Amino acid sequence: MSEFLRMGGDGAYVWSAYGVTLAVLALNVWWARRRHQSALERAKASARDERVSKRPSVRQIQ
Amino acid sequence: MRLPRWFYLLGSPPFVYGLAGKVAPWLGVVTCVLLAVGGYWGLVVAPPDAVQGEVYRVLFIHPQIAYVSVMAYVVMAFAAAVGYVWRMKLAYAVAATAAPIGASFTACALATGSLWGRPTWGTFWQWTDPRIMSETLLLFLFLGYLALRAAFEDRDKADRVSAILAVVGVVDVPIIHYSVIWWNSLHQGPSIMKLDKPSIAPEMLTPFLIMVVAFTTCFFWLLLNGLRGEIVERERDTRWIRQLVEGTGG
Numbered sequence: 477m478s479e480f481l482r483m484g485g486d487g488a489y490v491w492s493a494y495g496v497t498l499a500v501l502a503l504n505v506w507w508a509r510r511r512h513q514s515a516l517e518r519a520k521a522s523a524r525d526e527r528v529s530k531r532p533s534v535r536q537i538q
Numbered sequence: 539m540r541l542p543r544w545f546y547l548l549g550s551p552p553f554v555y556g557l558a559g560k561v562a563p564w565l566g567v568v569t570c571v572l573l574a575v576g577g578y579w580g581l582v583v584a585p586p587d588a589v590q591g592e593v594y595r596v597l598f599i600h601p602q603i604a605y606v607s608v609m610a611y612v613v614m615a616f617a618a619a620v621g622y623v624w625r626m627k628l629a630y631a632v633a634a635t636a637a638p639i640g641a642s643f644t645a646c647a648l649a650t651g652s653l654w655g656r657p658t659w660g661t662f663w664q665w666t667d668p669r670i671m672s673e674t675l676l677l678f679l680f681l682g683y684l685a686l687r688a689a690f691e692d693r694d695k696a697d698r699v700s701a702i703l704a705v706v707g708v709v710d711v712p713i714i715h716y717s718v719i720w721w722n723s724l725h726q727g728p729s730i731m732k733l734d735k736p737s738i739a740p741e742m743l744t745p746f747l748i749m750v751v752a753f754t755t756c757f758f759w760l761l762l763n764g765l766r767g768e769i770v771e772r773e774r775d776t777r778w779i780r781q782l783v784e785g786t787g788g
Binding site: 480483484485486489490492493494496497500501503504505507508509511512513514515516518519520522523 | 577581582586591592593595596599600603638639642643645646649650653654656657756760763764766767768770771774775779780782783784
């Protein structure tokens with residue numbers, strides 16, 4: 477097992493290359509999910525705002 | 539000439555949003571399985587290289603990531619061109635989604651290459667290497683595209699102006715491909731993408747190709763995932779998005 481991790485003495489290079497790659501993929505997945513969620517939130521907020529503005533208010537009576 | 543119905547459907551944001559939501563999870567599963575199989579095969583099963591020893595195992599990720607970075611650029615430029623010519627908003631959405639993914643893959647290709655170069659060539663970076671330089675230019679093209687988009691308040695204008703940059707930048711694609719043939723490079727010449735038989739042992743070629751497919755499906759998985767958010771953002775004030783968000787307990 478430790479022989480496998482050592483990668484013939486170049487373990488630091490091989491494992492950081494694989495690590496960087498995994499991190500980039502994970503960040504991409506996370507970022508896409510977050511963006512989708514926040515876009516849905518914004519759409520929800522803008523739908524709510526419109527509903528509120530269509531309700532009759534005191535200002536309109538004055 | 540009558541175009542088939544699916545062609546029109548691909549221009550419909552609600553249809554593409556739904557389709558992406560159905561296809562993306564499957565692509566995600568396929569990607570994870572292929573990455574696991576290819577990774578295990580490349581790191582454990584494949585024998586050490588006669589010349590490079592163990593460090594050659596970066597071969598199972600670095601060329602694939604670099605190839606996907608170029609493919610991402612071609613997808614982005616093609617989508618931007620389609621958007622520009624046919625004023626197709628969804629094509630612009632695809633281009634805008636592909637850009638950050640492509641930029642991250644390009645940076646990752648440079649990073650993994652650097653980590654491979656140090657133990658094999660004795661250097662992390664070589665300013666005169668044509669392949670490294672043309673790939674670095676690709677990174678700046680992606681970043682330039684993103685910066686240009688961010689500079690415009692008006693999304694339509696950002697779409698149109700950035701499309702021109704994306705299309706002009708395509709000249710870098712053949713330069714990246716032929717850089718190792720045209721100029722003297724630390725990189726080796728083509729050993730797999732050539733007309734002749736690939737010059738690589740079959741027990742190394744199999745995991746290599748599995749990883750090519752894995753990173754390709756990975757890109758399209760990320761693209762479809764990102765596209766969903768991009769579509770919601772662009773269609774925020776339309777009726778179908780209203781119904782979508784109200785339906786989910788708004």
